[in-house]
Amino acid sequence: DQQVxxxxxxxxxxxxxISILNCDYTNSMFDYFLWYKKYPAEGPTFxxxxxxxxxxxxxxxxxxFLNKSAKHLSLHIVPSQPGDSAVYFCAASAVNRDDKxxxxxxxxxxxxx
Amino acid sequence: ETGVTQTPRHLVMGMTNKKSLKxxxxxxxxxxxxxxxxxxxxxxxxxxxNFKEQxxxxxxxxxxxxECPNSSHLFLHxxxxxxxxxxxxxxxxxxxxxxxxxxxxxLTFGAGSRLTVL
Numbered sequence: 659d660q661q662v663x664x665x666x667x668x669x670x671x672x673x674x675x676i677s678i679l680n681c682d683y684t685n686s687m688f689d690y691f692l693w694y695k696k697y698p699a700e701g702p703t704f705x706x707x708x709x710x711x712x713x714x715x716x717x718x719x720x721x722x723f724l725n726k727s728a729k730h731l732s733l734h735i736v737p738s739q740p741g742d743s744a745v746y747f748c749a750a751s752a753v754n755r756d757d758k759x760x761x762x763x764x765x766x767x768x769x770x771x
Numbered sequence: 772e773t774g775v776t777q778t779p780r781h782l783v784m785g786m787t788n789k790k791s792l793k794x795x796x797x798x799x800x801x802x803x804x805x806x807x808x809x810x811x812x813x814x815x816x817x818x819x820x821n822f823k824e825q826x827x828x829x830x831x832x833x834x835x836x837x838e839c840p841n842s843s844h845l846f847l848h849x850x851x852x853x854x855x856x857x858x859x860x861x862x863x864x865x866x867x868x869x870x871x872x873x874x875x876x877x878l879t880f881g882a883g884s885r886l887t888v889l
Contacts (some may be wrong), residue, residue: 709838747814758819
């Protein structure tokens with residue numbers, strides 16, 4: 659049973675528009691959430707994170723929103739740029755409980771010219 | 772050299788072969804991890820080492836044998852694998868494996884070793 663779900667395998671967005679990637683989780687013990695970005699032939703790289711004590715974290719063009727009651731988080735990229743085309747992984751962990759970071763399947767984002 | 776380096780980048784092996792994957796990090800991190808990425812599946816955690824001690828074995832078959840001689844090096848020894856073990860094997864490191872809300876459990880990944888078992 660997947661604890662971290664990314665239900666959209668792929669997403670296409672026009673350059674300059676907003677990209678919204680969604681993630682749902684089932685484990686209420688998760689208290690730290692991360693987004694990773696992966697280009698082909700490279701390992702995933704850390705993008706942005708949020709702890710459960712917040713509902714929003716912003717870093718430049720990237721904003722992560724957390725809705726604990728819905729067990730849902732989303733990553734907003736605005737404006738979207740061609741270099742944002744990649745696979746985005748949502749991840750979650752129960753900090754201070756164990757050392758497992760659980761990943762979703764990923765969403766492939768295509769930025770269209 | 773900086774970051775997390777994995778070798779080889781590509782490996783093809785038969786089911787009776789013995790091979791090893793190597794991971795090296797120059798970030799001064801104390802925790803190292805092996806993850807498996809199969810097609811259309813989430814990244815699966817395999818092993819965690821914290822200060823050279825194995826702290827997690829996520830029900831991985833014994834045909835995968837990890838080794839962590841020091842905090843900078845991690846190996847995955849492979850023996851009598853099955854074709855379904857073909858996947859991308861990713862190594863990662865972090866400052867520590869029991870995280871705190873400072874983000875100490877943010878992982879830095881290597882580029883991966885693409886394994887094909889024939």
